[in-house]
Amino acid sequence: MKNIKSHFVFTKQQRNGILSLLSLIVILQLVYFFVDFPRKEIDFDNENLEKFQKEIDSLKVVEIEKRQPKIFPFNPNFITDYKGYTLGMSNEEIDRLLHFREQGKWINSKEEFQQVTMVSDSLLNTMAPYFKFPDWVMNTSEAKPKSIKVNPPLTKIDLNKASQEDLRKVNGIGEVLSKRIVDYRKTLSSGFISMVQLQEVYGLSPEVIERMSERFFVKEPENLIKVKLNTASRDELVTIKYIDYEIAHKIIEERTLREGFKSLEELTKVKDFPVHRFEIIKLYLTLN
Template sequence: MNGFQKELDSLRKIAIEKQAPKIYPFNPNYITDYKGYTLGMSNEEIDRLIAFRNEGHWINSVKQFQEVTKVSDLLLNKISPYFKFPEWVSNPKPSITYQNKPKTFAQKQDLNTATAGQLQKVNGIGEYYSKKIIKLRNSFIGGFIADVQLQDVMGLTPEVIEKITNEFTVKTPRQIKKINLNTATVDELVTIQHIDYDLAHNIVEERQLREGYKSLDELKKVKDFPVNKIEIIKLYLSLD
């Protein structure tokens, strides 16, 4: 009887394994709710991964996948052998070696004409970020005004931006007509990046209280002013 039961249990196990979805190699960055469910991930683990990706970040290793999702070692050992990362992650391109002596303006390449391939030579810049940089640059007719606009590329850290500006700089800046901060109307101010109507009204109100701005940095005192974007906003302003 025991032998019959063991054989029956064995047949059941085989049947269950056949019903389980077969796992094929996949990129963990593109796990959907359904894919995560079939892999055995909990809703919380799937949500952590999707939130991480929605911020513009990428999973580049098995270790990072577990750090982000908090999946158990047991599940990780089961699914990680099927992870397939892009070629540039598995075999990263040689990065630019930085010399102790910084490059001069003349030695740097023009950020307004740099190709995706040239940008990807910088450590920390892959296909994803090179495309985002070029997409932002192309959103302006004439390209960037200054290097500081790289801060508007979501996901770029200050460290990576520094590496970019070690090799690239804006040599052919977009020509603009600056707006006089002390005479600008609300409608003129809202044409500037990061300034909406509420902020424009606050800027004008503060200007009236101060009887004019003496310095562009005084904008930091304006209610709800995005201080972390002041250097970009200052590109479009003058005091006369």
């Protein structure tokens, strides 16, 4: 007990030291709360800062424009499946145009193009500036010629039945590329179901694919069974190329949160979803 008590016994000098320390602490606290210390203002050059921000924004705009695919003037009468797809047209809109052209009819204005294809006003406004009609259409003072010499259309071949020799008839496809196309076709259980899949073949440029669309067509197989996105299990989802078990799990989580997907495009909101492969993946999906 004496040992414990000794720890709480201080000499006069120690007591004075403790009192001084406590007084100093109290004084510093009072100074901190009641004394307004001058703050050093940091001057910003707002004008230069604004110029710098504008320069960054302009560089971002330039970079975005560079990434956009270039569109050159074209005659809408000769839009192929692939061309229409890259322009943003749906399969139904492209089919309406092709059916109209199969009757030997011609589109001579953007208004007529919309009537035939039934594209939306917004899509028409993005496409119409690139429409290029023959001179006799643009010059209304000249009478429409009675006959127009048009090269007879090529007989299209089913891409799933095309040989390497058939493929090499397209300008830009040689022995190497024709073999790659055939080899890639062999990896597809149902063969090609869309011309879009040609983007998967290494070395094929968009220009060559567009030329291929003039000679070949792809008909979706009748026995193709698509995966139902809103009811599919994880094991069913992983049967689709580019979807692994981790992505499938995240798709199901997102589906639960949304109480079902309203459109296939909502898949792009799933975390870590391979957005750059979306156009290929959606070929094998249906909502319900």
